Amino acid sequence: MAFRASAIRAERAIVYTQYGEPGQVLKTLTYKPLSTPPPGTLNLKVLLSPINPADLNTIQGVYPAKPTLNELVEGQPAVFIGGREGLAEVTQVGSGVSGYTAGDWVVFARAGSGTWASSRNVKAQEVLKLPRKDGLSQVAGATITVNPPTAYNMLNDFVTLKEGEDWVVQNGANSAVGQAVIQIAASKGLKTLNLVRARADFADLSNKLKALGATEVLTYDDLADRALTKSIVKDWTAGKGIRLGLNCVSGKDTTSMARLLGQDAYLVSYGAMSKEPLSLPTSLFFFKGLTATGFMQNRWNETHSRSDQEALISTLVDLAVDGKLKEPEHEIFTISGQDSDQVAGQKVQELMDKVTNGRYGKKVLLKFDDTH
Numbered sequence: 001m002a003f004r005a006s007a008i009r010a011e012r013a014i015v016y017t018q019y020g021e022p023g024q025v026l027k028t029l030t031y032k033p034l035s036t037p038p039p040g041t042l043n044l045k046v047l048l049s050p051i052n053p054a055d056l057n058t059i060q061g062v063y064p065a066k067p068t069l070n071e072l073v074e075g076q077p078a079v080f081i082g083g084r085e086g087l088a089e090v091t092q093v094g095s096g097v098s099g100y101t102a103g104d105w106v107v108f109a110r111a112g113s114g115t116w117a118s119s120r121n122v123k124a125q126e127v128l129k130l131p132r133k134d135g136l137s138q139v140a141g142a143t144i145t146v147n148p149p150t151a152y153n154m155l156n157d158f159v160t161l162k163e164g165e166d167w168v169v170q171n172g173a174n175s176a177v178g179q180a181v182i183q184i185a186a187s188k189g190l191k192t193l194n195l196v197r198a199r200a201d202f203a204d205l206s207n208k209l210k211a212l213g214a215t216e217v218l219t220y221d222d223l224a225d226r227a228l229t230k231s232i233v234k235d236w237t238a239g240k241g242i243r244l245g246l247n248c249v250s251g252k253d254t255t256s257m258a259r260l261l262g263q264d265a266y267l268v269s270y271g272a273m274s275k276e277p278l279s280l281p282t283s284l285f286f287f288k289g290l291t292a293t294g295f296m297q298n299r300w301n302e303t304h305s306r307s308d309q310e311a312l313i314s315t316l317v318d319l320a321v322d323g324k325l326k327e328p329e330h331e332i333f334t335i336s337g338q339d340s341d342q343v344a345g346q347k348v349q350e351l352m353d354k355v356t357n358g359r360y361g362k363k364v365l366l367k368f369d370d371t372h
């Protein structure tokens with residue numbers, strides 16, 4: 001429903017009112033510009049917001065954390081706003097809020113915030129101020145609260161790994177999390193064995209991942225010959241068992257990956273892109289002392305203080321500014337202010353169909369065009 005019939009739509013959000021396939025249930029909604037922020041709140045202009053797998057699962061209704069309703073247009077039913085990650089600029093500071101000025105860059109700290117919008121009014125505690133913006137790209141800022149912290153924490157929280165010596169094996173290595181794992185591991189002098197799906201341009205992908213700091217790259221198909229893979233891996237790791245495996249895929253390929261782990265290793269699952277269950281040979285537990293566990297960044301945020309979260313984001317911003325954590329390969333999808341809600345909504349649905357069903361190969365970020 002358009003707020004103004006034939007003007008530039010400056011304030012818009014991508015919304016839904018019922019769970020379902022993102023390519024079917026998402027709509028574009030124009031709303032009034034924000035009024036003066038109430039006490040304790042900030043008005044924000046959202047600069048960029050990524051589409052992450054969890055956003056799609058939330059809209060499908062299969063993600064454990066549920067979204068919250070927002071009254072965007074007076075007199076109309078409340079809506080869910082898509083997205084949970086994004087970079088925004090402070091435009092107005094409400095009374096009683098200290099530490100923020102207009103122009104500051106902030107990221108959303110709370111899951112379910114609803115970031116696929118051109119502007120938001122939020123409580124000050126719902127965002128974290130980025131410690132610096134010089135040298136930090138908008139894409140890096142917009143993608144710094146979900147995937148890089150997940151990678152950083154999984155590399156730190158389970159096993160003490162020795163710089164220059166230890167290896168980590170991961171699947172979905174070309175995902176945004178996977179790329180962050182490669183770079184953060186490389187910045188700590190750790191070696192990575194990276195697994196991806198077979199593809200026609202495997203050599204290109206392998207070179208790209210190696211340019212980020214990947215030590216070795218294989219496809220899941222390469223794991224089919226168990227004896228050969230074991231001997232190659234033994235060779236690469238100089239016989240030292242791999243102590244940490246990171247899984248965002250599950251299914252049978254992850255069973256094969258788990259077999260590459262050494263004595264007393266951890267297999268940490270943080271996603272299930274194949275939508276298949278994870279099955280592990282029982283012998284890995286009693287012969288090799290395997291620990292299979294999981295990691296959830298939202299849970300980490302809930303169980304750590306705001307200052308812990310700020311410290312982690314600050315570390316990641318420094319890595320990004322120092323060029324040690326590059327922004328993920330991406331594409332920016334602009335929602336044109338010239339399009340009606342219906343036309344813009346149609347384009348968003350087509351995009352979501354591609355991102356949900358295909359092998360898109362790049363992180364897609366949304367931008368609302370408000371140029372007149």
Ligand SMILES: NC(=O)c1ccc[n+]([C@@H]2O[C@H](COP(=O)([O-])OP(=O)(O)OC[C@H]3O[C@@H](n4cnc5c(N)ncnc54)[C@H](OP(=O)(O)O)[C@@H]3O)[C@@H](O)[C@H]2O)c1
Pocket residue numbers: 052053054146147150172173174175176177178196197248249269270271272273274275295296297298358359360361362363
């Ligand atoms: N637990 C947490 O706290 C946490 C935090 C962040 C992310 N995650 C999870 O981590 C995963 C990756 O997220 P992301 O944002 O980094 O993703 P992304 O950049 O969108 O990449 C998706 C990855 O999944 C792979 N993939 C897609 N469908 C697959 C299938 N059927 N079988 C095997 N691989 C498949 C893709 O490989 P191709 O290139 O071959 O398509 C690509 O590597 C997701 O499951 C996400 O929910 C979890």
